[in-house]
Amino acid sequence: MGDLFDVVVLGLLALLPLINPPTTVALFLTLSQGLGREEKNQQALRTAINVFVIMTLAFYAGELIMDVFNISIPGLRIAGGGILIIIGSRMLFPQPSQPTTANNDGAQRANFSFIPLAMPSTAGPGTIALIISASATFKYNTTFPAWVLVVAPPLIFLSTALILWGCLRASELIMKMTGPSGIDAISRMMGFLLVCMGVQFAINGSVDIAQTLINNNAQLFRHP
Template sequence: MIDMAFFITAFTTMFVVIDPFGTTPVFVALTQDMDAATRRKIAIRSCLTAVFILIAFAAFGEAVLGFIGISMPAFKVAGGALLFLTALDMLFERRNKRRENRAEEEEHPDPSVFPLAIPLIAGPGSIATIILLAGQNPGIQGIAAACAVMLAVMVVVFVFFLAGGLIARILGKTGLNVLTRLLGMLLAALSVQFILDGLKAFGFAS
């Protein structure tokens, strides 16, 4: 039986990595000249695409790692390091600047798959996170728990996308920056925990 502490920690980690507060302004920028119905369709397609990608990695990611000879503890250390770099980007605003640059450089009539679903939602950080979360509990139970957490976060992302313009106006640029930095600090602590868990499995930490 998976305890509630796992779901709280997992939801927090996935929420911070996917970062609806940081992704929503990009969605607003990419869909600013579209009507409400088109924006809703793009929000649905981008979220569903990201869900399918993350479910695939939750189900088969660890098997692929085993096939190429990478242990789960080693992936925890590497994934934790990657998440820590993501946290640094959030703390120093580099993440949002890259997202805005992608939005400006990639002018597609339908941005739902790229760049929204990949790599803004289902990017390296979220893929690494869902593999790590699925590996914390054995078998199908761990995969189901990680996918349930991811789906809960994706519901939040979808709601944020639908209310993107309103949220951006309410929080303002300053509010979004403050939230991004707070989430970055939280992600930094969680990423260190992943690294410590990996080292503990190798016997390097108690």
């Protein structure tokens, strides 16, 4: 059991900095404005479930899915960056609410548990890339018993999802302390940060592509 505990702790230490629950909580506060407590709790639970499913799929089938659809990590980063830029722009420059579309706005806000909370805010390209690379490492790991390497990944993902769920449930207390003006300020700040994150994701993906092209050209010159 000691080996299992060590692997789970190492996995959490690797994932939590990438997932960054406080950032997701701030985004959750912004997107959940106007929702009741029960609806917020449902969104928090759905987000945690979505994060668990995304991580599990990335670990067990991520490499296969990306190969089947010919998706690269740089492509994943650029696509995730584009999504963040669009969402961040809407938060940074919100459109004036119209009474005639209030119900439609509520229906749209009720669908934020997967995009952008679960992906790409929480389980983003960096997290998915780490999990896919970790899955390859696990296959050839001989340091820990085989049963630990089988049991540990689901426990790591479940623990991560539970931590995120607890943080999102605690957002109600934060909302009470900040008030509407504080939420509006957080919304615009998060919008700006999301735009910056999206641009950085796109830059990282572009740099990866450029480095790959440079390496390929260098190999061609070495072996004409």
